[in-house]
Amino acid sequence: MKRSIFAICLVFCIIFASAGFAAEKKITLRFANWGSTEKATSDTFKKMIADFEAKNPTIKIDSVSFPYGDIKQQVLVMSAAGDVLDVVQAERAMVDSYIGSGYVTDVERYFSKSYLNDFYPNILNDLKSGGKIYGIPWIASPWVLVYNKELFTKAGLNPNTPPQNLTQLMDDAGKLSGLKDKDGNSVYGLGETTGNVPISGSSIYRIMLTFGGGIWNKRGQVAINTKGNVDAFRYLKTLYEKKYNPETAKLKDLRNLMAIGRLGMYFDQTWGMGGIYGINPAIKSQLGMAPIPATSVTSGLSDLNAHVLCIMKDSKHKKEAAKFIEFITSKETLVELYKQSPFFAPRMSIDNLPEFHDSMLKGAKAGVKQIVPLAKQNPNYENAYLELVNAAQRVTLAGETPESVVKNLDTKLKTILK
Known part of the structure; x- marks a missing residue:
C-alpha cells in the first residue's frame, strides 16, 4: 500500500515538474511595429499575432506599438538603454540607421537557403551590408x-x-x-x-x-x-x-x-x-x-521602398524571432495584408500567385525590375x-x-x- 501511494505521488511530482518545466520554456518575443497603431491594419496585425501564438503555444508575442513617425527614434532609444526588442518593423531607410548603430544582427544563419532564395535578388540584395543580410523584406514596392x-x-x-x-x-x-x-x-x-x-x-x-x-x-x-x-x-x-x-x-x-x-x-x-x-x-x-x-x-x-523585418542584436531568442518572421511573410499572412492595400510580395513564389494579380497592380508589375539596390x-x-x-x-x-x-x-x- 505504501509503495502504491509512493508511486502515485511520484507520478504527480513528475507531472507537475513537467508542467513547470514547460511553463518555464515559454518565451516572449517583443515585436516593435507601427501596423498595430493604424486603423487600416490594426485588426490584421492582431489576427496575425493570434494565429502565430495558436500554432506556437510556447511563444508569446508582445506587440510594442509606436506611430510610424516615432518608431525609428523609439527603437534607437530603447536599444541604447538596453530595453531589448526581438523583431522590429522598419522602413527601408530606417535599416541603415539600425545597421550603423549596431543594433540589428545579420540574419542569414537563421533562415534556410530555400527561404532566402525565394526573394527577388534585387530586393534582398538591397538589405545587404558588407555582404551580410540585415533584414527580411516583408512587403515591397518600387515607385x-x-x-x-x-x-x-x-x-x-x-x-x-x-x-x-x-x-x-x-x-x-x-x-x-x-x-x-x-x-x-x-x-x-x-x-x-x-x-x-x-x-x-x-x-x-x-x-x-x-x-x-x-x-x-x-x-x-x-x-x-x-x-x-x-x-x-x-x-x-x-x-x-x-x-x-x-x-x-x-x-x-x-x-x-x-x-x-x-x-x-x-x-x-x-x-x-x-x-x-x-x-x-x-x-x-x-x-x-x-x-x-x-x-x-x-x-x-x-x-x-519596403517594410522590412529586422532581428535585433541583443535578442536572446533569435531562432524564435526568425520563426515569427517566416510566419508573417507566409502566403496566408500576406494575403490578409494585401486586402488592406496592394503591394508586391518580395517572395517570388507568393508574388506569382493569383491573389497578388489584381487588374490595377498588374499594370505596374514591370516596376519590380526597375528597382536598383x-x-x-x-x-x-x-x-x-x-x-x-x-x-x-x-x-x-x-x-x-x-x-x-x-x-x-x-x-x-x-x-x-x-
Whole structure:
C-alpha cells in the first residue's frame, strides 16, 4: 500500500515538474511595429499575432506599438538603454540607421537557403551590408505612376494607355491640367512629392536615377554634380512653372487630391492606394497603375521602398524571432495584408500567385525590375533625403537654377554621407 501511494505521488511530482518545466520554456518575443497603431491594419496585425501564438503555444508575442513617425527614434532609444526588442518593423531607410548603430544582427544563419532564395535578388540584395543580410523584406514596392482613368478620358487620352516615356508624361500632364473638377477647381496634371519628409527625398532620388543621375558614382563616391541630376531638378522646375504639380505636397496631400478627383497622375508606392481608398472607396475602379516612364537615358529606375523585418542584436531568442518572421511573410499572412492595400510580395513564389494579380497592380508589375539596390549603405540616408527635398524647394519655390542647386547639393551630401 505504501509503495502504491509512493508511486502515485511520484507520478504527480513528475507531472507537475513537467508542467513547470514547460511553463518555464515559454518565451516572449517583443515585436516593435507601427501596423498595430493604424486603423487600416490594426485588426490584421492582431489576427496575425493570434494565429502565430495558436500554432506556437510556447511563444508569446508582445506587440510594442509606436506611430510610424516615432518608431525609428523609439527603437534607437530603447536599444541604447538596453530595453531589448526581438523583431522590429522598419522602413527601408530606417535599416541603415539600425545597421550603423549596431543594433540589428545579420540574419542569414537563421533562415534556410530555400527561404532566402525565394526573394527577388534585387530586393534582398538591397538589405545587404558588407555582404551580410540585415533584414527580411516583408512587403515591397518600387515607385509607380498612379493615374485617374476617368480624368484621362475627359482629357481626350486613352485610359488604357498610360504614358511610357517622359515626352508622353509631360504631354499628358499638360492636357490633364486643363481640366476642372465638378466644383470648378483646377486639376493638377502630375504630382511629385516635395514635402519636408524623408520619403519625399526617396521619391526625388527616384527621379535622379531615372534621369541618369543618382548619389554615388561607380567608385562608391558621392557624385551629385552630374548632367543627369541637373536634368532631374530641371524636370521638377518645369512641373512647378507650368503649375502641373501642387507646391511642397507630401504624399498624403497627393493621395487626398487623387481621392477627390483633382489630380490626374502622381508617383507613389503601391500601398499608398490604401490612403486613397480610405478617403473615397468609390474611386478604386477609376485608378490605374503603371511603371515609371522611361527617359532618353534609362527605362525608368526606382529605389526600393519596403517594410522590412529586422532581428535585433541583443535578442536572446533569435531562432524564435526568425520563426515569427517566416510566419508573417507566409502566403496566408500576406494575403490578409494585401486586402488592406496592394503591394508586391518580395517572395517570388507568393508574388506569382493569383491573389497578388489584381487588374490595377498588374499594370505596374514591370516596376519590380526597375528597382536598383542602393550602391552603398549609410546611416545618414534620411538626412540626405531631406537635403534632396530642400534642393527641390530651392529650384522651385526659390527660383534657383538647377545647376547651382545641384552644385550646392554635391557639397552638402559629401559631408552628410562621408
